[in-house]
Amino acid sequence: MTTEHRAPGGGTIEDIVAVPDNEVALESLSQWQLARRRFRKHRLALIGLFIFGFMVFLAVFGPLIVPFNPMFLPGAIKAGGDQPSLAHLFGTDANGRDVFAMTINGARISVAVGLFSMIIAGVAGVTVGAVAGYFGGWVDNVLMRVVDVLFAIPFLFIILVSSRFFGKGDVLSLVLIFGLLSWPLIARLVRASFLSLREADFVDAARAVGVGDRRIAFRHILPNALGPVIVAMTLLMASNIVLESFVSFLNFGISETQISWGNALANAQGALSFGDWWWAFFPGMAIALTVIAVNFVGDGLRDALDPRSRE
Amino acid sequence: MTQGGTTQPMEPSTAAPTSSGEPLVVVQDLVKYYPIFSGLFKRHIGDVRAVDGVSFVINKGEVFGLVGESGCGKSTLGRTLLRLLPQTSGSATISGEDIFAKRGKDLKQLRRRMQIIFQDPVGSLNPRMPVSDIIGEGLLAQADGTNQWKNRKTRDERVGEYLEVVGLRRDYARRYPHEFSGGQRQRIGIARALALSPDFVVCDEPVSALDVSIQSQILNLLLDLRREFGLTYLFIAHNLSVVQYISDRVGVMYLGKIAEMAPVERLYADPRHPYTVALLSAIPDADPRRRKRRLVLKGDVPSPANPPSGCRFHTRCWLRTQLGDPEICSTEEPALRDLGGEQFTACHFAERINPELIKVAAAGQSLVDTSDASDDAEPVSAAAPSA
Ligand SMILES: Nc1ncnc2c1ncn2[C@@H]1O[C@H](COP(=O)(O)OP(=O)(O)O)[C@@H](O)[C@H]1O
Numbered sequence: 001m002t003t004e005h006r007a008p009g010g011g012t013i014e015d016i017v018a019v020p021d022n023e024v025a026l027e028s029l030s031q032w033q034l035a036r037r038r039f040r041k042h043r044l045a046l047i048g049l050f051i052f053g054f055m056v057f058l059a060v061f062g063p064l065i066v067p068f069n070p071m072f073l074p075g076a077i078k079a080g081g082d083q084p085s086l087a088h089l090f091g092t093d094a095n096g097r098d099v100f101a102m103t104i105n106g107a108r109i110s111v112a113v114g115l116f117s118m119i120i121a122g123v124a125g126v127t128v129g130a131v132a133g134y135f136g137g138w139v140d141n142v143l144m145r146v147v148d149v150l151f152a153i154p155f156l157f158i159i160l161v162s163s164r165f166f167g168k169g170d171v172l173s174l175v176l177i178f179g180l181l182s183w184p185l186i187a188r189l190v191r192a193s194f195l196s197l198r199e200a201d202f203v204d205a206a207r208a209v210g211v212g213d214r215r216i217a218f219r220h221i222l223p224n225a226l227g228p229v230i231v232a233m234t235l236l237m238a239s240n241i242v243l244e245s246f247v248s249f250l251n252f253g254i255s256e257t258q259i260s261w262g263n264a265l266a267n268a269q270g271a272l273s274f275g276d277w278w279w280a281f282f283p284g285m286a287i288a289l290t291v292i293a294v295n296f297v298g299d300g301l302r303d304a305l306d307p308r309s310r311e
Numbered sequence: 312m313t314q315g316g317t318t319q320p321m322e323p324s325t326a327a328p329t330s331s332g333e334p335l336v337v338v339q340d341l342v343k344y345y346p347i348f349s350g351l352f353k354r355h356i357g358d359v360r361a362v363d364g365v366s367f368v369i370n371k372g373e374v375f376g377l378v379g380e381s382g383c384g385k386s387t388l389g390r391t392l393l394r395l396l397p398q399t400s401g402s403a404t405i406s407g408e409d410i411f412a413k414r415g416k417d418l419k420q421l422r423r424r425m426q427i428i429f430q431d432p433v434g435s436l437n438p439r440m441p442v443s444d445i446i447g448e449g450l451l452a453q454a455d456g457t458n459q460w461k462n463r464k465t466r467d468e469r470v471g472e473y474l475e476v477v478g479l480r481r482d483y484a485r486r487y488p489h490e491f492s493g494g495q496r497q498r499i500g501i502a503r504a505l506a507l508s509p510d511f512v513v514c515d516e517p518v519s520a521l522d523v524s525i526q527s528q529i530l531n532l533l534l535d536l537r538r539e540f541g542l543t544y545l546f547i548a549h550n551l552s553v554v555q556y557i558s559d560r561v562g563v564m565y566l567g568k569i570a571e572m573a574p575v576e577r578l579y580a581d582p583r584h585p586y587t588v589a590l591l592s593a594i595p596d597a598d599p600r601r602r603k604r605r606l607v608l609k610g611d612v613p614s615p616a617n618p619p620s621g622c623r624f625h626t627r628c629w630l631r632t633q634l635g636d637p638e639i640c641s642t643e644e645p646a647l648r649d650l651g652g653e654q655f656t657a658c659h660f661a662e663r664i665n666p667e668l669i670k671v672a673a674a675g676q677s678l679v680d681t682s683d684a685s686d687d688a689e690p691v692s693a694a695a696p697s698a
């Protein structure tokens with residue numbers, strides 16, 4: 001504390017000069033405009049968005065541009081499939097199927113599985129986590145026990161069992177299973193943020209002026225909890241795309257009558273050891289590129305939504 | 312002023328200690344426990360007795376200072392009064408209206424009258440809201456037929472007014488909290504509290520987190536605003552020198568209870584509780600050549616989950632040691648009793664305190680240079696620097 005208790009000069013405001021005035025130009029922009037500006041300055045996020053946008057484009061229009069029938073097996077010239085050439089840019093598999101067409105057509109199922117399972121997990125996880133964290137008490141207790149149980153169930157077990165019941169290769173059931181099994185992760189994250197944020201002084205300040213529960217949850221707590229959730233959701237989408245390839249690899253994913261990056265990789269299981277790298281390389285690269293792109297977009301979004309990050 | 316300088320005789324801990332002036336806030340036997348749960352089944356195994364039977368009156372237009380070490384329950388008291396935490400028991404009124412009885416619409420209406428200013432200039436402003444929303448949000452929440460606050464333009468106009476009132480520029484409304492310095496943020500927090508035209512404001516250590524150079528500006532601003540708007544403050548601090556500057560009357564809190572309460576001059580000139588004496592001995596002296604012995608309290612602050620028997624201060628009391636450990640200190644809880652002249656103390660031996668005894672008590676302790684200007688530390692070594 002100051003030694004001089006009776007400070008002279010009532011309420012001078014020198015500390016105001018700490019803010020330079022050159023930011024005035026920004027002031028007429030809305031929060032969303034500001035967020036968009038910050039996102040556009042995030043180079044990696046833009047690259048990520050471009051790549052991911054391209055993958056979504058392939059998912060929607062790819063099969064129209066480069067038609068592919070997984071059941072058409074013309075046969076290859078070489079036993080292990082033909083190497084990349086002008087006729088087959090990415091080569092062919094042992095059955096003579098064009099890997100280029102396979103890669104483009106695989107986007108639809110892979111992107112759909114990743115994207116929709118993320119949306120399901122996000123909506124369910126944020127809702128459950130927010131309700132548990134905001135209200136606490138027995139509501140929190142019940143919801144978190146459900147989450148614990150879901151966590152305890154082994155992922156693969158569910159997939160193996162459900163592929164028995166729902167028939168192997170159903171995209172919708174894969175999306176549902178992935179989504180329903182990954183929301184608990186998001187729910188825990190959101191709950192933890194809500195629990196700590198609801199104790200924040202700015203939340204008490206809002207309560208003190210009479211702001212209601214709903215606005216506090218949506219305007220004060222959720223926006224501050226969102227950063228890590230967005231990152232977790234993009235990681236989750238990436239891991240679900242990889243997981244789809246994994247279960248396809250185990251022959252429990254998408255059926256042979258359909259094509260995804262995952263089952264394209266699965267078909268390549270044996271080929272790699274004979275040096276026929278192209279079967280696996282191109283679908284694998286598509287997965288890797290998408291995963292990285294999605295993560296970049298997540299990082300960019302998190303930063304863009306944070307007013308504290310620099311312009 | 313409706314009464315003379317005399318105080319009413321009172322029954323300790325059944326009636327709030329009175330003082331001259333027109334009461335605005337009357338708190339009686341306020342108790343706030345935080346339950347402690349343990350184990351898989353969340354069994355209730357005890358309570359943190361953060362506020363444990365506190366009574367006081369705050370008069371209209373007055374600044375009532377509340378001091379005590381971190382963790383003694385000051386913030387809990389302030390927040391419970393403002394209905395930010397559910398009370399355990401006791402009562403509180405503002406202008407005779409029962410604060411704890413209000414529900415729904417009535418509670419919302421009541422909130423206009425009582426506001427809070429926080430200690431932490433960072434944590435008290437939502438980083439994702441522009442200043443216009445931070446200050447205007449209360450207006451929106453309180454919009455009704457009697458005002459035009461539903462209208463964004465009206466709100467923004469009022470936000471601008473209050474920014475100017477606290478010494479900021481109108482056009483700062485569109486900025487975000489991170490663009491401001493600590494002192495400016497504190498001003499924004501003050502504007503938010505005042506925008507609803509409250510009568511009563513709890514200032515919870517509003518300058519403790521600020522640079523020393525900014526502290527006096529904010530204190531002076533608070534005093535100016537009190538005059539301008541006829542405000543009444545409950546001013547919380549862990550530091551007696553800030554409280555001395557701003558308060559009319561002071562309550563000293565220890566482990567959830569009021570140890571002593573008196574008009575500010577009286578408390579500083581003639582403290583009647585050994586805890587107050589210790590707090591005062593730690594105030595840095597303006598004169599650097601004058602060194603004084605500091606009465607450093609021994610031991611740690613006991614846990615509020617398990618407070619000492621009898622007098623809560625007895626485990627650390629120098630007066631008790633000087634008097635040869637009288638038994639009553641550890642067996643019988645001293646009531647807050649009236650010493651006359653609006654001074655109240657909760658010590659069995661308050662009358663035995665004298666300068667000679669203080670000197671003797673401090674003599675056994677090392678000489679501490681209390682004139683250190685940067686000393687914002689608390690008087691007691693065991694306490695954390697902030698709440
Ligand atoms: N939410 C809480 N849950 C449990 N204990 C708490 C909580 N908040 C504060 N306490 C405890 O209550 C006591 C009083 O805290 P507080 O009112 O913050 O004190 P002060 O403001 O005087 O530093 C402390 O022992 C603190 O640990």
Ligand code: SF4
Binds near residue numbers: 584623626658660
């Ligand atoms: S009652 Fe006894 S222990 Fe308590 S403050 Fe007085 S002298 Fe100290």
Ligand SMILES: [Mg+2]
Binds near residue numbers: 382385386387698
């Ligand atoms: Mg505190």
